[in-house]
Amino acid sequence: QVTLxxxxxxxxxxxxxxxxxxxxxxxxxxxxxxxxxxxxxxxxKALEWLALIxxxxxxxxxxxxxxxxxxxxxxxxxxxxLTMTNMDPVDTATYYCARYYSGGAFDxxxxxxxxxxxx
Amino acid sequence: xxxxxxxxxxxxxxGQSITISCTGTSSDxxxxxxxxxxxxxxxxxxxxxxxxxxxxxxxxxxRFSGSKSGNTASLTISGLxxxxxxxxYCCSYAGSSTYVVFGGGTKLTVL
Numbered sequence: 001q002v003t004l005x006x007x008x009x010x011x012x013x014x015x016x017x018x019x020x021x022x023x024x025x026x027x028x029x030x031x032x033x034x035x036x037x038x039x040x041x042x043x044x045k046a047l048e049w050l051a052l053i054x055x056x057x058x059x060x061x062x063x064x065x066x067x068x069x070x071x072x073x074x075x076x077x078x079x080x081x082l083t084m085t086n087m088d089p090v091d092t093a094t095y096y097c098a099r100y101y102s103g104g105a106f107d108x109x110x111x112x113x114x115x116x117x118x119x
Numbered sequence: 120x121x122x123x124x125x126x127x128x129x130x131x132x133x134g135q136s137i138t139i140s141c142t143g144t145s146s147d148x149x150x151x152x153x154x155x156x157x158x159x160x161x162x163x164x165x166x167x168x169x170x171x172x173x174x175x176x177x178x179x180x181x182r183f184s185g186s187k188s189g190n191t192a193s194l195t196i197s198g199l200x201x202x203x204x205x206x207x208y209c210c211s212y213a214g215s216s217t218y219v220v221f222g223g224g225t226k227l228t229v230l
Contacts, residue, residue: 046221105153
């Protein structure tokens with residue numbers, strides 16, 4: 001059974017750096033075609049893709065946020081980490097991690113973690 | 120502003136069929152057969168309903184179908200049921216620079 005679970009702080013202050021961890025099971029990120037991605041959703045708004053890392057350690061970022069994002073993986077721990085710098089109240093959202101495979105779809109999602117940016 | 124354009128809302132009565140459109144460009148929907156659709160109930164994570172434009176994952180009802188014509192993809196739900204009331208998002212691969220784009224979401228109301 002494939003599962004993903006997000007973890008990180010529920011509250012961060014403006015200008016701080018957010019670090020989120022996605023811990024997954026049921027698949028290996030060293031398997032060809034496997035990817036893990038981060039997607040966020042502000043309250044009442046649409047999904048927004050943030051970043052993706054693939055089995056070959058290639059990394060892809062949202063054009064509008066790429067200067068603030070870093071994605072990395074620890075294959076031995078089955079974890080993917082996303083950092084976002086210079087957090088602002090507009091970054092308040094539920095952050096999801098999801099598996100993305102070569103069929104071009106996010107087939108399994110984590111439950112999401114709500115992050116509020118406030119002083 | 121989302122990269123893919125969806126109607127903000129659609130509605131239908133139980134048993135009817137509805138179609139949700141998703142309009143992109145020749146750089147995303149029009150260039151790749153990698154459109155996916157997600158269903159999201161309030162407070163829940165999105166669920167994959169359609170991938171590669173028209174394929175259904177195991178366990179998804181055959182009342183859900185997908186298609187594409189040019190730069191526009193569509194999701195059709197036939198035999199509407201109360202449980203189908205949710206938000207629906209389309210998504211497309213957009214090449215190695217942009218990678219993935221989402222639509223703005225469509226709220227489906229079952230009357």
